[in-house]
Amino acid sequence: xxxxxxxxxxxxxxxxxxxxxxxxxxxxxxxxxxxxxxxxxxxxxxxxxxxxxxxxxxxxxxxxxxxxxxxxxxxxxxxxxxxxxxxxxxxxxxxxxxxxxxxxxxxxxxxxxxxxxxxxxxxxxxxxxxxxxxxxxxxxxxxxxxxxxxxxxxxxxxxxxxxxxxxxxxxxxxxxxxxxxxxxxxxxxxxxxxxxxxxxxxxxxxxxxxxxxxxxxxxxxxxxxxxxxxxxxxxxxxxxxxxxxxxxxxxxxxxxxxxxxx
Numbered sequence: 710x711x712x713x714x715x716x717x718x719x720x721x722x723x724x725x726x727x728x729x730x731x732x733x734x735x736x737x738x739x740x741x742x743x744x745x746x747x748x749x750x751x752x753x754x755x756x757x758x759x760x761x762x763x764x765x766x767x768x769x770x771x772x773x774x775x776x777x778x779x780x781x782x783x784x785x786x787x788x789x790x791x792x793x794x795x796x797x798x799x800x801x802x803x804x805x806x807x808x809x810x811x812x813x814x815x816x817x818x819x820x821x822x823x824x825x826x827x828x829x830x831x832x833x834x835x836x837x838x839x840x841x842x843x844x845x846x847x848x849x850x851x852x853x854x855x856x857x858x859x860x861x862x863x864x865x866x867x868x869x870x871x872x873x874x875x876x877x878x879x880x881x882x883x884x885x886x887x888x889x890x891x892x893x894x895x896x897x898x899x900x901x902x903x904x905x906x907x908x909x910x911x912x913x914x915x916x917x918x919x920x921x922x923x924x925x926x927x928x929x930x931x932x933x934x935x936x937x938x939x940x941x942x943x944x945x946x947x948x949x950x951x952x953x954x955x956x957x958x959x960x961x962x963x964x965x966x967x968x969x970x971x
Contacts (some may be wrong), residue, residue: 723952730760731814731831794926800899814901816926826930837905839934854958855910863913870919906929908935912959922949
């Protein structure tokens, strides 16, 4: 249980912040933008930085004692019971190709527990949100995970890390095993969006490796509040600091774990 001394902030403020950052993403997709390489196939754009700057400044002004960890370096290392994990543009590779599957992701940990999550898809105008103990919603409507009971009936999503060409732990072997056991596999290119789709019952599970805390914190909160199950690849309790995760509707969790570890 969360310590009641450290209650999650008001959800409306975080939702408004996600909408404002999402407007920057929409506007940027309609013009030429500056793209920089962080790695061979890892990018950052001026829109990533503008979105992060907007979010971090607003959080610092409202919650000056909170710790902030953001993907592009807008970090505040204050000692705090509250830690924000921010991805200002999840799906940058998609964005640089003008492939509109990208999100703004804002997650909050209180005493190292998931407390609040907001993920906004500005291109479909869908906002997923959850606060611990209050359920999960998409555009204000309650969502829950699917009832799909077996892997052979499931639509699953996954992703691949930026270093997949040089790192042998690249998810290719696991993908090959899983694709033969499921009804279908999808990849959006945004882990935050993938988790929200499991939460909404659009897909039945998601697995991935090579993740960062800001990729998953908000989506994990939303999925958990929608009734889903979230673990590492060994079925142990998951935290945002782990790089491998499995998220499902719960019913097929053990079956998916067995295939991944097979």
